[in-house]
Amino acid sequence: MAGFLVEREAMLDDRRLKSPLASPVQADVYFPRLTVPFCGHIKGGMRPGKKILVMGIVCLNPESFDISLTCGDSEDPPANVAIQLKAEFTDKQLLRNACVSGEWGEEETPIPYFPFISDQPFRVEILCEHPRFRVFVDGHQLFDFYHRVEALSAIDTIKISGDLQLTKLG
Template sequence: MHRSAAPNRKLDSSFGEPAFASPSKDEQQLLAVPFCGSIRGGMRPGKKITIMGIVDPEPDGFDISLTCGCDDVALEVSARFEDRQLLRNAHVSGSWGEEEMAIPFFPFLAGQPFRLEIHCEHQSFRVLLDGQPLFDFCHRVRSLTSIDTIQISGSLSLTKLN
């Protein structure tokens, strides 16, 4: 998350309401990591994204980002296995903000499945893992509907996106 500029962003897939509609045909190919897809209509309070996956057997880390097209990053979640940290940050108007790292425990295990939910609320994103609250991240991007892209990369396999 110590980047000087926004990463190169490119759309490969487009999904429908509520956040995504995972097609059954060629689903494995569409959910290949690194993954980049559209959030139709952008984010808004009440909208939820569910990411189901399996951590690689020997993971380094992975990143999940909600972005405004190729510009601002509204939320970047970075799981780092070596130091067991779950970092959160945003990249707005050309610069990264203050990184948040406090969590009660490191929730991911090598080789294990997970279900991560990102709930968009009025003031923040509420993130749950396997149904348990993990952290809240206050919105730093003003226009929630401009958050229209999800990107996932790193040491994991995706099984489903809703």
Template sequence: MAELSMEKDAVNTEDDHLNNSLGDPGLISPDKEDISRILTVPFKGRIRGGMRPGKKIIIMGIVDPEPDSFDINLTCSCSKEKDEEELRDVALKLSARFAERQFLRNARVSGKWSEEEASIAYFPFIQDQPFRIEIHCEHQRFRIFVDGHQLFDFYHKVKSLMTIDTIRIDGSLQITKLG
């Protein structure tokens, strides 16, 4: 499972290398007094060692009571200007849009967005309810599960998986656990 280190945008980043307080190597669960500061949205964290086949990221959270949308982005350090967030390649962008009841996915490589993929069997998110998203990295694709059900696959547009080293989460949700 992917190891994440947490850093809040424009905030002290002393907690870049959190240890797991529960002994579960897959989930990072900071102490209760730290959780509101570390897992606040917008969230930015490092994926230690980048992605590779067999690694997975788990995002647990609660949808806001009156949600609009939320985004989860896996970004790369493969861009020349890796300090400039808007210039980084986006290996996977997941966008939950509540008004349209869509869970969209996309990627940006060398400044160009791929064609957005939108078809899903059902919209899995409910306002004010918890959810669990799993992003499994395989050789040719990401496999996305929500609440234990496989929802779709997204084939890699970024070929160097190890450069996928950052996760960003923003929008109408609260994050409860990451791993």
């Protein structure tokens, strides 16, 4: 996805992509380490039409994981959280909330189904539209979350933590 730049302090892993046929032609492909917990920069912040892609694999015996889009990564004072998605496996809930000026709003919980399965891959897409975030999991629209942070361009950080392995961000 254009405009999304993951800035990390970690060095790049230098694994090589090798041909299964042992061809003499090999491409040097480098993958950044997508370690959890993860914190990365969203180049240019959010705006209507911009999409964030998170791909990963749920851990074997998960309790929870969360994906947050925030206004910076400040801890003190805490950064505004434009949207926090928290997958809770014991209750099979996908909780959504936002924190503006240190105050958490009302949590949203209704979803048509719980899309995450232990030890299985997933694809979350967060599409920013003018009045809301539209969230898709594995290609299916799951819910809308109306903006509580008004300055969309200030939403410039993605944070991911919990019981998952990241495979791709975009």
